[in-house]
Amino acid sequence: MSDRNAVTAARKPDDGDERGPASGGISRRAALTATVGLTVSTSGCIRQLRSAVNRDDVDPLSLTITTVPADSDRESIRLARAIADALETAGIDVSIEMRASEEFLRSVLINHDFDVYVGRHPGSPDPAFLYEALHSLYADESGWQNPFGFTNLLVDDLLEAQREADGDERRDAVERTLEALAVEQPFVPICRPTEHRLVRNDRFDGWDDGHLAMRTGYLGLESRNGGADDRLRAVHTDPRPSENLNPLAAEYRDRGTITELLYDSLAVDVVDTDGDRSLEPWLADDWVFEDESTLVVDLRSELTFHDGEALTAADVEFTYEFVADTTRGGDPFPAPSPRFRGLAAAIDDVTARDDETLVFTVGTGQDVGERALTVPILPRHVWADRSASASVRGVSVAEGTTEALVTDNVPPIGSGPYQFHDRTEREHVTFERFDDHVTRRDGVELPEPTADELRVQIDPRSTSAIQLIENDDADVTSTPLETYVIDDIEDRDDTRVVESPSWSFYQLGFNARKAPFSNPRFRQVVARLIDKAWLVEDVFHGYAEPIAAPVPDAWTPEHLEYDGEDPELPFLGSNGEVNREAARDEFEAAGFRYDSEGTLRVRH
């Protein structure tokens, strides 16, 4: 184009001059001047074009909410849809992707392939779990170790501080951490459901002695028919325990109630039905801090695994090292276990002093260090060989995928109160009492397995699970009932609803590795589009408690309690309806822009 212009411009004076060759020189000069001038102006034009064209469009934001289908968790998909509606109102295009439970967890926890997700976080009775859940050191690991990819050095400091402190000092540090999280919103804690389970009360007593999401809920039950038929029949709505019994597999465990019955730990968390928590010795006879960071643990004597092999201090030492790196140093690429990793990280070193004594070097405060004693003890003779990379002929598997992380682990060999007997996938998994279990010894004051057999029947819906209980085909619903059936449960003499507090909570998790979820201002506005109190009524039928802090009530400071509205980020609207204008104003105030059609546009 520039050439043609130059030619036309150069010719013009020629055409105008008909008088003689003398004027040719002038016209040539004019032509030259014109050409140079035009070249200069065209190159400017092109640069401008380049500047204009080489700018990426600010695209309309479209995001995917990953969650599970109603068969896996009715509340999750309902929350996801309600949140999708709220985001759509704010001008964001949303689609929902449903994945089977284990595929959902694999996407979120292992592959980190999601925009945002809605699901249930297993939580913990103790706020120390926030360290592994949010510390930037864990942003690249799998499991419940920072699946959000959240990285903030100031928050890191706070998380470390709460881990190192003890007593009141720790309480203050936790409070400061929670305050920072309420502002940062690495995930939006939505609510904590109250757990309801239906039990038969004509066959066993003692349902209120332990929390039914933990091993102690199924121990210490008293048979009411004098031990004539001592089968404990649980009905489980989640089929995964019939498919996989690997305590380390994050995709197959929620809180790991069933694997807790198969694997013992040195100490166990005991939460009673009032939510009071204590740490009790289990495989350990006793423990004592010899100095600030040296924890000496005495094992009970003559412990054995289900296969008859002795459980010694060497197995304990092995377990803690294995959880930190399942390749056992055999690979330059360490592969920590996706579960229990955070707990074990409190321990810098474990050494077996003799067969029954262990010395732990604790890298944290004593409160958090003791909590590390709840890691399940794995038999060295079974798991040592599982440190090799999982191999599938003809297919390459990801680096750091050890056999230990992917094995179904059937039959499982632990030392727990129940041992594996039999299973049919998606139908049942049956356990037998382990008669040599430590709780059955004379002089040991711990709740023991009373039923000879524990049969966990799989039944995917709460309504049919209830029917099994009412027809005397089952004794307890081991998974909490879905909230929509609770009001319809018949009042009967032979059944009873057991209500227990929960420490697991529903959340909206952001993938902070991606824009705009990496921006705390964006996350804050999204948090303000969620009407937690309304969702509790609408989705959970009131059987949940809206929360602003992801820890149990005992640890929630007063100014972070949900009191009618979110203390930090109140809802932008009313009765679940987002106020479109208010949402838009907030996004704009946070530095985002809307196009003429009311669509939120962001760089991502």
Next chain:
Amino acid sequence: MLGAVLAQLIVVVTAMVFVSVGLFVGRDRCRRTRSEWRHRLRAAAPITIFLAVILLLNSVARQVVPDFSWIGEWRLGVAWNATSMIYDLEGEFIVWLQSQATPWLTAYFSFIYIYGYVFMLVFPVVAYFALSDTHPLRELLTAYALNYALGLLLYTVVIAYGPRNMLPDLVDALLYDTYPRYQHLTRQVNRNTNVFPSLHTSLAATVSFLAYRTRDSYPLWTVVAAILGVSVAISTMYLGIHWAIDVVAGIVFAYVCVELAGVLVGRWSVSDWVAGRLRD
């Protein structure tokens, strides 16, 4: 519990088949069947064995199909998680359909979904066996085999959850919440990602299409099969198990299977082949 539900199913369907034999087949055909059954059995044996093999494979494969689907979706990009797209396409049609629910309709469609469907698959086998011409029988069994074999392929490639899994608050799982005992029965057969296409619809439509082809032999059955076929298709949507798109796909799929069966049946004869081999 499963045993009791299963026993009830067998009793009810057997009774329905007996009544229908009296109504549609008639005494003459039964009498002739008594003298010709050996010949007919021999003619239908190869395809029966083939169908049995397919069903056996199917029952094994069903267990692993979800595993393959998720591997296909994640690693190979050949499987497709389609629920959200289906929902975007058809919106809340199922919600509207369910808003028409009455207790009578729920009872009717639940009955159709369980008993009507099984009856619909069993009766034509008996009815076509009672015909001197074994062609319809062989076509029916071939179409069944194709439904199961090709259906499995589609289930592997398309991962989709039904409406009750996406919209649990809007779509009631009417069958399972009204009659929880059926959960035990259908769970044996179905995995929840296997909704596209609706195999209930495609098998029922297969029977209806073939009934139309044999309308000269069984005019009354053609009408009943049409009514039952439509009822089964509606029941899968009414009960919140399938999307409308699954049902439409099921009907198209049935048509393909029936046409394919028409092309395939009679093309090869196992008995001729065996005879030829023996002669050589």
